[in-house]
Amino acid sequence: MKISVKDVQGQQEAVLRVSPETNVLEVKEFVARGMGIPLAQQQIIFSGNALSDDGKKLADYAVTEGSVLYVLLKKPEPETTVLRDSTYRFLRQYYNESDSKKIVEHFMKRFNQSVTTLSLDDLERIATTFLQDEQKLLSM
Structure with missing residues (x-):
């Protein structure tokens, strides 16, 4: 299935081909590689809810074909290495x-x-x- 990932400022957008079994951490890793947003600074939002458990699958959050996920930038943590x-x-x-x-x-x-x-x-x-x-x- 295809989903969109956008930053909340609307500056970047990416379309991902994922399965319902893809976990949140895999999405965050793509965002880190493809959009240049470090893992530690990402908060993924879908339908107004934070996808806070990186181990959960997209299906657990009811993400389906055509869904749009938003990436919020958290304050950088000190010494991100x-x-x-x-x-x-x-x-x-x-x-x-x-x-x-x-x-x-x-x-x-x-x-x-x-x-x-x-x-x-x-x-x-x-x-x-x-x-x-x-x-x-x-x-x-």
Whole structure:
């Protein structure tokens, strides 16, 4: 089925070919790739209701052929990074939105604390190991 996704400012619109089994997270990932709106800043709206559970299927929200979904931009969260987004996407497969955000916040805080305590020698060892591993992969 085809559905439309529009931003509320009316600046961008996309037509998606999806199935009723497509989940909300997959729609959000398309919006991130196709419309350039980061996952963490998206709120998907259909018929005045937020599609807040990323694991639910479009059919669970009664999205059908020709439906129009709207994307609201939420305030950007601090330090939106690839690591944060990837961790959030992974966690959303197993936890609800609220728990995923809490886990990501705690993880990022601990991660930043760990990285800032590394010495230059530690960073050099990590970089050297990474480059050696990368060279091994390329030589295969």
